[in-house]
Amino acid sequence: MDRQPTLETERLVIRPLGEGDREALYAVASDPGVWEQHPIxxxxxxxxxxxxxxxxLASGGALAVVDKRDGSIIGSTRYDKYDPDEGGVVEIGWTFLAPRYWGKGINPEMKRAMLAYAFQSVALVEFRVGDTNYRSRNALEAISAVxxxxxxxxxxxGKRVVHLVYEITRESFERGPLA
Structure with missing residues:
Protein backbone atom coordinates (compact mmCIF):
# COMPACT_ATOMS: atom_id res chain seq x y z
CA MET A 1 0.00 0.00 0.00
CA ASP A 2 1.33 3.39 -0.97
CA ARG A 3 0.92 5.41 2.24
CA GLN A 4 1.35 8.74 0.46
CA PRO A 5 -1.25 8.78 -2.28
CA THR A 6 -2.94 11.83 -3.71
CA LEU A 7 -6.67 11.67 -3.03
CA GLU A 8 -9.27 14.12 -4.25
CA THR A 9 -12.75 14.80 -2.92
CA GLU A 10 -15.34 17.42 -3.73
CA ARG A 11 -13.63 20.05 -1.57
CA LEU A 12 -10.18 18.65 -0.78
CA VAL A 13 -6.90 17.46 -2.20
CA ILE A 14 -5.09 15.13 0.20
CA ARG A 15 -1.50 14.82 -0.96
CA PRO A 16 1.94 13.86 0.30
CA LEU A 17 3.29 16.29 2.89
CA GLY A 18 6.62 17.84 1.98
CA GLU A 19 9.22 20.01 3.66
CA GLY A 20 7.92 23.00 1.71
CA ASP A 21 4.61 22.70 3.62
CA ARG A 22 6.16 23.34 7.05
CA GLU A 23 5.29 27.05 7.42
CA ALA A 24 1.76 26.79 6.02
CA LEU A 25 1.02 23.85 8.29
CA TYR A 26 2.53 25.60 11.30
CA ALA A 27 0.17 28.52 10.64
CA VAL A 28 -2.68 26.04 11.29
CA ALA A 29 -0.97 24.17 14.15
CA SER A 30 0.08 27.33 15.99
CA ASP A 31 -3.48 27.80 17.28
CA PRO A 32 -3.51 26.35 20.84
CA GLY A 33 -7.22 25.56 20.41
CA VAL A 34 -6.35 22.86 17.90
CA TRP A 35 -4.57 20.91 20.62
CA GLU A 36 -6.63 21.70 23.74
CA GLN A 37 -8.03 18.16 24.08
CA HIS A 38 -5.03 16.37 22.63
CA PRO A 39 -2.65 14.53 24.99
CA ILE A 40 0.27 16.40 23.41
CA LEU A 57 7.95 13.33 7.16
CA ALA A 58 10.06 10.44 8.48
CA SER A 59 6.97 8.22 8.81
CA GLY A 60 6.53 7.95 5.06
CA GLY A 61 2.77 8.41 5.39
CA ALA A 62 2.15 12.09 6.21
CA LEU A 63 -0.38 13.95 4.10
CA ALA A 64 -1.31 17.61 3.66
CA VAL A 65 -5.01 18.46 3.54
CA VAL A 66 -5.60 21.22 0.99
CA ASP A 67 -8.74 23.30 0.35
CA LYS A 68 -9.44 23.02 -3.39
CA ARG A 69 -11.05 26.47 -3.51
CA ASP A 70 -7.87 28.40 -2.81
CA GLY A 71 -5.07 25.83 -2.53
CA SER A 72 -4.43 26.57 1.14
CA ILE A 73 -3.24 23.90 3.56
CA ILE A 74 -5.94 23.43 6.18
CA GLY A 75 -4.47 20.52 8.12
CA SER A 76 -2.68 17.22 8.04
CA THR A 77 -3.29 13.52 8.50
CA ARG A 78 -1.28 10.34 8.17
CA TYR A 79 -1.34 6.71 7.17
CA ASP A 80 0.98 5.08 9.66
CA LYS A 81 1.64 1.57 10.98
CA TYR A 82 0.97 -0.69 8.00
CA ASP A 83 1.01 -4.48 8.25
CA PRO A 84 0.06 -6.43 5.12
CA ASP A 85 -0.29 -9.78 6.95
CA GLU A 86 -3.61 -11.51 7.59
CA GLY A 87 -5.68 -9.28 5.33
CA GLY A 88 -3.76 -6.16 6.22
CA VAL A 89 -4.11 -3.31 8.70
CA VAL A 90 -3.12 0.34 8.55
CA GLU A 91 -3.45 3.13 11.07
CA ILE A 92 -4.95 6.50 10.21
CA GLY A 93 -4.16 9.29 12.61
CA TRP A 94 -2.26 12.42 13.57
CA THR A 95 -5.15 14.35 12.00
CA PHE A 96 -5.75 18.00 12.73
CA LEU A 97 -7.64 20.71 10.88
CA ALA A 98 -7.90 24.48 11.18
CA PRO A 99 -10.78 25.30 13.55
CA ARG A 100 -12.61 27.27 10.85
CA TYR A 101 -13.17 23.91 9.09
CA TRP A 102 -14.59 22.13 12.14
CA GLY A 103 -18.24 21.13 11.98
CA LYS A 104 -18.43 21.55 8.20
CA GLY A 105 -18.13 17.90 7.19
CA ILE A 106 -14.47 18.18 6.16
CA ASN A 107 -13.22 15.45 8.51
CA PRO A 108 -15.81 12.85 7.35
CA GLU A 109 -15.14 13.79 3.72
CA MET A 110 -11.40 13.31 4.25
CA LYS A 111 -11.88 10.04 6.20
CA ARG A 112 -14.23 8.65 3.52
CA ALA A 113 -11.55 9.12 0.88
CA MET A 114 -8.79 7.76 3.09
CA LEU A 115 -10.80 4.71 4.17
CA ALA A 116 -11.96 3.91 0.63
CA TYR A 117 -8.34 4.05 -0.52
CA ALA A 118 -7.05 1.98 2.42
CA PHE A 119 -9.68 -0.74 1.96
CA GLN A 120 -8.33 -1.42 -1.51
CA SER A 121 -5.33 -2.93 0.30
CA VAL A 122 -6.32 -3.79 3.88
CA ALA A 123 -9.20 -5.38 5.77
CA LEU A 124 -8.86 -3.24 8.91
CA VAL A 125 -8.10 0.40 9.72
CA GLU A 126 -7.11 1.41 13.25
CA PHE A 127 -7.14 4.79 14.95
CA ARG A 128 -5.47 5.77 18.23
CA VAL A 129 -6.90 8.70 20.14
CA GLY A 130 -6.21 10.24 23.52
CA ASP A 131 -8.79 9.18 26.09
CA THR A 132 -9.61 12.82 26.94
CA ASN A 133 -9.77 13.94 23.31
CA TYR A 134 -13.56 13.88 23.16
CA ARG A 135 -13.71 15.88 19.94
CA SER A 136 -11.71 13.21 18.08
CA ARG A 137 -13.48 10.35 19.84
CA ASN A 138 -16.87 11.75 18.84
CA ALA A 139 -15.66 12.27 15.26
CA LEU A 140 -14.51 8.64 15.08
CA GLU A 141 -17.76 7.32 16.50
CA ALA A 142 -19.71 9.46 14.00
CA ILE A 143 -18.02 7.58 11.15
CA SER A 144 -18.78 4.21 12.83
CA ALA A 145 -15.33 3.51 14.22
CA VAL A 146 -15.70 1.09 17.11
CA GLY A 158 5.84 13.15 33.29
CA LYS A 159 2.12 12.47 32.99
CA ARG A 160 0.38 9.28 31.93
CA VAL A 161 -1.16 9.40 28.45
CA VAL A 162 -3.78 6.84 27.48
CA HIS A 163 -4.54 6.24 23.80
CA LEU A 164 -7.68 4.27 23.03
CA VAL A 165 -7.75 2.08 19.92
CA TYR A 166 -10.70 2.34 17.54
CA GLU A 167 -11.20 0.35 14.35
CA ILE A 168 -13.25 0.07 11.19
CA THR A 169 -13.38 -3.11 9.13
CA ARG A 170 -13.85 -3.15 5.38
CA GLU A 171 -17.30 -4.70 5.87
CA SER A 172 -18.44 -2.13 8.44
CA PHE A 173 -17.19 0.69 6.18
CA GLU A 174 -19.20 -0.69 3.27
CA ARG A 175 -22.34 -0.71 5.47
CA GLY A 176 -21.60 2.49 7.39
CA PRO A 177 -22.40 6.17 7.03
CA LEU A 178 -19.40 6.91 4.80
CA ALA A 179 -20.17 4.25 2.18
Missing part, protein backbone atom coordinates in the same frame (compact mmCIF):
# COMPACT_ATOMS: atom_id res chain seq x y z
CA UNK A 41 -1.48 19.69 24.08
CA UNK A 42 1.47 21.94 23.29
CA UNK A 43 2.06 21.10 19.63
CA UNK A 44 1.28 24.75 18.93
CA UNK A 45 4.74 25.56 20.32
CA UNK A 46 7.26 25.87 17.49
CA UNK A 47 9.86 23.38 18.78
CA UNK A 48 7.18 20.76 19.56
CA UNK A 49 5.51 21.28 16.18
CA UNK A 50 8.85 21.02 14.34
CA UNK A 51 9.52 17.67 16.02
CA UNK A 52 5.98 16.49 15.13
CA UNK A 53 6.41 17.69 11.54
CA UNK A 54 9.78 15.94 11.19
CA UNK A 55 8.33 12.71 12.61
CA UNK A 56 5.53 12.95 10.05
CA UNK A 147 -13.73 1.44 20.30
CA UNK A 148 -11.86 -1.76 21.07
CA UNK A 149 -10.80 -2.95 24.50
CA UNK A 150 -7.17 -2.22 23.59
CA UNK A 151 -5.26 0.85 24.69
CA UNK A 152 -1.71 2.10 24.84
CA UNK A 153 0.03 3.88 27.69
CA UNK A 154 2.75 6.47 27.23
CA UNK A 155 4.20 9.34 29.23
CA UNK A 156 4.37 12.97 28.18
CA UNK A 157 5.91 15.63 30.41
Missing amino acids: HDRWRREIFDRFFGDG RTDRYELEKYQ
Whole structure:
Protein backbone atom coordinates (compact mmCIF):
# COMPACT_ATOMS: atom_id res chain seq x y z
CA MET A 1 0.00 0.00 0.00
CA ASP A 2 1.33 3.39 -0.97
CA ARG A 3 0.92 5.41 2.24
CA GLN A 4 1.35 8.74 0.46
CA PRO A 5 -1.25 8.78 -2.28
CA THR A 6 -2.94 11.83 -3.71
CA LEU A 7 -6.67 11.67 -3.03
CA GLU A 8 -9.27 14.12 -4.25
CA THR A 9 -12.75 14.80 -2.92
CA GLU A 10 -15.34 17.42 -3.73
CA ARG A 11 -13.63 20.05 -1.57
CA LEU A 12 -10.18 18.65 -0.78
CA VAL A 13 -6.90 17.46 -2.20
CA ILE A 14 -5.09 15.13 0.20
CA ARG A 15 -1.50 14.82 -0.96
CA PRO A 16 1.94 13.86 0.30
CA LEU A 17 3.29 16.29 2.89
CA GLY A 18 6.62 17.84 1.98
CA GLU A 19 9.22 20.01 3.66
CA GLY A 20 7.92 23.00 1.71
CA ASP A 21 4.61 22.70 3.62
CA ARG A 22 6.16 23.34 7.05
CA GLU A 23 5.29 27.05 7.42
CA ALA A 24 1.76 26.79 6.02
CA LEU A 25 1.02 23.85 8.29
CA TYR A 26 2.53 25.60 11.30
CA ALA A 27 0.17 28.52 10.64
CA VAL A 28 -2.68 26.04 11.29
CA ALA A 29 -0.97 24.17 14.15
CA SER A 30 0.08 27.33 15.99
CA ASP A 31 -3.48 27.80 17.28
CA PRO A 32 -3.51 26.35 20.84
CA GLY A 33 -7.22 25.56 20.41
CA VAL A 34 -6.35 22.86 17.90
CA TRP A 35 -4.57 20.91 20.62
CA GLU A 36 -6.63 21.70 23.74
CA GLN A 37 -8.03 18.16 24.08
CA HIS A 38 -5.03 16.37 22.63
CA PRO A 39 -2.65 14.53 24.99
CA ILE A 40 0.27 16.40 23.41
CA HIS A 41 -1.48 19.69 24.08
CA ASP A 42 1.47 21.94 23.29
CA ARG A 43 2.06 21.10 19.63
CA TRP A 44 1.28 24.75 18.93
CA ARG A 45 4.74 25.56 20.32
CA ARG A 46 7.26 25.87 17.49
CA GLU A 47 9.86 23.38 18.78
CA ILE A 48 7.18 20.76 19.56
CA PHE A 49 5.51 21.28 16.18
CA ASP A 50 8.85 21.02 14.34
CA ARG A 51 9.52 17.67 16.02
CA PHE A 52 5.98 16.49 15.13
CA PHE A 53 6.41 17.69 11.54
CA GLY A 54 9.78 15.94 11.19
CA ASP A 55 8.33 12.71 12.61
CA GLY A 56 5.53 12.95 10.05
CA LEU A 57 7.95 13.33 7.16
CA ALA A 58 10.06 10.44 8.48
CA SER A 59 6.97 8.22 8.81
CA GLY A 60 6.53 7.95 5.06
CA GLY A 61 2.77 8.41 5.39
CA ALA A 62 2.15 12.09 6.21
CA LEU A 63 -0.38 13.95 4.10
CA ALA A 64 -1.31 17.61 3.66
CA VAL A 65 -5.01 18.46 3.54
CA VAL A 66 -5.60 21.22 0.99
CA ASP A 67 -8.74 23.30 0.35
CA LYS A 68 -9.44 23.02 -3.39
CA ARG A 69 -11.05 26.47 -3.51
CA ASP A 70 -7.87 28.40 -2.81
CA GLY A 71 -5.07 25.83 -2.53
CA SER A 72 -4.43 26.57 1.14
CA ILE A 73 -3.24 23.90 3.56
CA ILE A 74 -5.94 23.43 6.18
CA GLY A 75 -4.47 20.52 8.12
CA SER A 76 -2.68 17.22 8.04
CA THR A 77 -3.29 13.52 8.50
CA ARG A 78 -1.28 10.34 8.17
CA TYR A 79 -1.34 6.71 7.17
CA ASP A 80 0.98 5.08 9.66
CA LYS A 81 1.64 1.57 10.98
CA TYR A 82 0.97 -0.69 8.00
CA ASP A 83 1.01 -4.48 8.25
CA PRO A 84 0.06 -6.43 5.12
CA ASP A 85 -0.29 -9.78 6.95
CA GLU A 86 -3.61 -11.51 7.59
CA GLY A 87 -5.68 -9.28 5.33
CA GLY A 88 -3.76 -6.16 6.22
CA VAL A 89 -4.11 -3.31 8.70
CA VAL A 90 -3.12 0.34 8.55
CA GLU A 91 -3.45 3.13 11.07
CA ILE A 92 -4.95 6.50 10.21
CA GLY A 93 -4.16 9.29 12.61
CA TRP A 94 -2.26 12.42 13.57
CA THR A 95 -5.15 14.35 12.00
CA PHE A 96 -5.75 18.00 12.73
CA LEU A 97 -7.64 20.71 10.88
CA ALA A 98 -7.90 24.48 11.18
CA PRO A 99 -10.78 25.30 13.55
CA ARG A 100 -12.61 27.27 10.85
CA TYR A 101 -13.17 23.91 9.09
CA TRP A 102 -14.59 22.13 12.14
CA GLY A 103 -18.24 21.13 11.98
CA LYS A 104 -18.43 21.55 8.20
CA GLY A 105 -18.13 17.90 7.19
CA ILE A 106 -14.47 18.18 6.16
CA ASN A 107 -13.22 15.45 8.51
CA PRO A 108 -15.81 12.85 7.35
CA GLU A 109 -15.14 13.79 3.72
CA MET A 110 -11.40 13.31 4.25
CA LYS A 111 -11.88 10.04 6.20
CA ARG A 112 -14.23 8.65 3.52
CA ALA A 113 -11.55 9.12 0.88
CA MET A 114 -8.79 7.76 3.09
CA LEU A 115 -10.80 4.71 4.17
CA ALA A 116 -11.96 3.91 0.63
CA TYR A 117 -8.34 4.05 -0.52
CA ALA A 118 -7.05 1.98 2.42
CA PHE A 119 -9.68 -0.74 1.96
CA GLN A 120 -8.33 -1.42 -1.51
CA SER A 121 -5.33 -2.93 0.30
CA VAL A 122 -6.32 -3.79 3.88
CA ALA A 123 -9.20 -5.38 5.77
CA LEU A 124 -8.86 -3.24 8.91
CA VAL A 125 -8.10 0.40 9.72
CA GLU A 126 -7.11 1.41 13.25
CA PHE A 127 -7.14 4.79 14.95
CA ARG A 128 -5.47 5.77 18.23
CA VAL A 129 -6.90 8.70 20.14
CA GLY A 130 -6.21 10.24 23.52
CA ASP A 131 -8.79 9.18 26.09
CA THR A 132 -9.61 12.82 26.94
CA ASN A 133 -9.77 13.94 23.31
CA TYR A 134 -13.56 13.88 23.16
CA ARG A 135 -13.71 15.88 19.94
CA SER A 136 -11.71 13.21 18.08
CA ARG A 137 -13.48 10.35 19.84
CA ASN A 138 -16.87 11.75 18.84
CA ALA A 139 -15.66 12.27 15.26
CA LEU A 140 -14.51 8.64 15.08
CA GLU A 141 -17.76 7.32 16.50
CA ALA A 142 -19.71 9.46 14.00
CA ILE A 143 -18.02 7.58 11.15
CA SER A 144 -18.78 4.21 12.83
CA ALA A 145 -15.33 3.51 14.22
CA VAL A 146 -15.70 1.09 17.11
CA ARG A 147 -13.73 1.44 20.30
CA THR A 148 -11.86 -1.76 21.07
CA ASP A 149 -10.80 -2.95 24.50
CA ARG A 150 -7.17 -2.22 23.59
CA TYR A 151 -5.26 0.85 24.69
CA GLU A 152 -1.71 2.10 24.84
CA LEU A 153 0.03 3.88 27.69
CA GLU A 154 2.75 6.47 27.23
CA LYS A 155 4.20 9.34 29.23
CA TYR A 156 4.37 12.97 28.18
CA GLN A 157 5.91 15.63 30.41
CA GLY A 158 5.84 13.15 33.29
CA LYS A 159 2.12 12.47 32.99
CA ARG A 160 0.38 9.28 31.93
CA VAL A 161 -1.16 9.40 28.45
CA VAL A 162 -3.78 6.84 27.48
CA HIS A 163 -4.54 6.24 23.80
CA LEU A 164 -7.68 4.27 23.03
CA VAL A 165 -7.75 2.08 19.92
CA TYR A 166 -10.70 2.34 17.54
CA GLU A 167 -11.20 0.35 14.35
CA ILE A 168 -13.25 0.07 11.19
CA THR A 169 -13.38 -3.11 9.13
CA ARG A 170 -13.85 -3.15 5.38
CA GLU A 171 -17.30 -4.70 5.87
CA SER A 172 -18.44 -2.13 8.44
CA PHE A 173 -17.19 0.69 6.18
CA GLU A 174 -19.20 -0.69 3.27
CA ARG A 175 -22.34 -0.71 5.47
CA GLY A 176 -21.60 2.49 7.39
CA PRO A 177 -22.40 6.17 7.03
CA LEU A 178 -19.40 6.91 4.80
CA ALA A 179 -20.17 4.25 2.18
